[in-house]
Amino acid sequence: MDIATLPAADGADTFCEGARLLPVHGVRGGEAYAVQDWVAEEVPVALEFNGISHAVMLATPLDLEDFALGFSLSEGILDHAHELYAVETGESELGITVRLQVSSAAFARLKQRRRTIAGRTGCGLCGTESLAHVSRELPVLADPAGPLERQAIARAMLQVQSLQTLQQATGAVHAAAWCSADGEVQWLREDVGRHNALDKLIGALANNDVDASAGFIAVTSRASFEMVQKTAMAGVPLLAAVSAPTSFAVATAERARLTLVGFARKDDLAVYSHPGRLAAAGYGAH
Template structure:
């Protein structure tokens, strides 16, 4: 349980994180030989319908944490291949609507024409990666080739040890995923959080693109399994290494091999697995 200040603020939380949570009265039950109840206030992560609207046409509705939505919309657009680069997005605005939030993007006319041809309706749930795909041939998309960086065991462990201190929404609610961009030494540079693991990664990709940060000598750390979608999103953004705290799927490993992405998983203190390491990406022992 997390306590709020008497003025309604939450200790250690930034304003953007405050918008992604709410307070709820709960009854705490405790006991061993006998049980007793104690009223308390808990912090809950919000799930909000977020519509992504391109040139006035709604394309996708995702359940997401209502924070960093500009990053989310841009990252989703890039990782899904709707945009090839940030310059193809001319304008981006978040609008409040009665049923939720809508992010309106104005994109290049050629990209909009291609989007209409895809004929995809992607109304999704939290963590849903392929909702609305019309046929099996659309499920596994071609994956770009990336260059994996050299990555040390120490860098992976350092990023893992520091991640908790960069997840205020998770610390407050216990109900969010995180995606972190780490430099070659494992120092965390950017983190985005969301109730959905795909959303958290899209937010991070959007933030990196908006700031034009160099991606050649770093890696992404995610607080989830490494699925096909997570690998594909990283490769689509030009990211060459992905580390997950949980396991990788077989298809994720296949896709990492196809793209040349360095893939690690089950990252825990003092231990991690390397599922795929390209020959050009050395793993230092220290």
């Protein structure tokens, strides 16, 4: 969501987009209960490029045009958003199909990669045909105009938590948010898959001509290799995650000159690569 158009929370009791109201039975505090509760939607979403099926992901059926564009950019299928000519979605009993019309150059890149993905909840590596397709060439990120304050990350993570309307209703989704350099959340997307949430965010930034390099991304998940790779592909110089990174993620961040922050909780954080982008933190630059 664009934070300027965030819906009021009052309607959460009567309608929650991206979730279904289902009967739930359980025991709490030794007492049995039966209630109607919101459960996050998870459906197969197929991405077709110029009529050719390329990927099937399990995703929350929200912001699918952003998802299609963000996935195409972060996976290197599109070099620029203007290479995407049209997006159409269609539903069937089996799931949702998103049909993209892309430029001939982009379609040629797609065919050259010969990559077919069958993803579990945003797992973007399942089905990769060779090890050479896993780690690809990444842009080397330039430093922003000035160093980021540590407090900006703490401010952003606090805002992300309060703005996760679907997570508050269901307890089952991740969020990815783009934040200004002073830590104000400007754009946020949610999904059952952490990679999907990030792709949706990247697509929203591209669709709205946001200078992604002017801020940073905050996520409510661990920082896996693909989260770092997608952030670098979007041109964002810092990724802050509420949980830990992996060693492959740290190595990828070092290679792309991306500042990788983990365990970003309240005023605490751990910096795993290029700490020089954070001001007044007592870190030395790599």
